[in-house]
Amino acid sequence: MSSADSTVVFEEAYDTFNERNGTKQFDVLPKSDRDRGQLCIVIHSVPDGVEGSELRALVKKLRKTADEIFITHLSTDYYASFGGKWGEFVDWMAK
Numbered sequence: 001m002s003s004a005d006s007t008v009v010f011e012e013a014y015d016t017f018n019e020r021n022g023t024k025q026f027d028v029l030p031k032s033d034r035d036r037g038q039l040c041i042v043i044h045s046v047p048d049g050v051e052g053s054e055l056r057a058l059v060k061k062l063r064k065t066a067d068e069i070f071i072t073h074l075s076t077d078y079y080a081s082f083g084g085k086w087g088e089f090v091d092w093m094a095k
Contacts, residue, residue: 006040006068013045013075026065039066045075051085059092069093 009029010017029039041062050058050073062069073083 004038006038008040008042009066011042014043014047014050015045017043023061023065029065036065037067040068040070041066042070044072044078046071046073046085048073048085051088055085055088056092056095059089063093 009026029035043058043062046055046058055071058071059069062071071089072078073085074081
């Protein structure tokens, strides 16, 4: 993956992420930090109930696979604006 600055390895809805066994689907990806730094995961349509410790757990789980993560509770126009829980997501990313 050295030819790309970043490679999106998952870009789907939260339900699709769970249907595909969550992070287990990423087991085939390289585990080194160097490779993790080039990977991106995008998850949209996260249910409103996924917040607090549950959102934190999701962020922590995804950070083991990819450095670049975008999670939003929006199900439409998720590239055009930020959801109501954007601040919480950013806080968990900073930790």
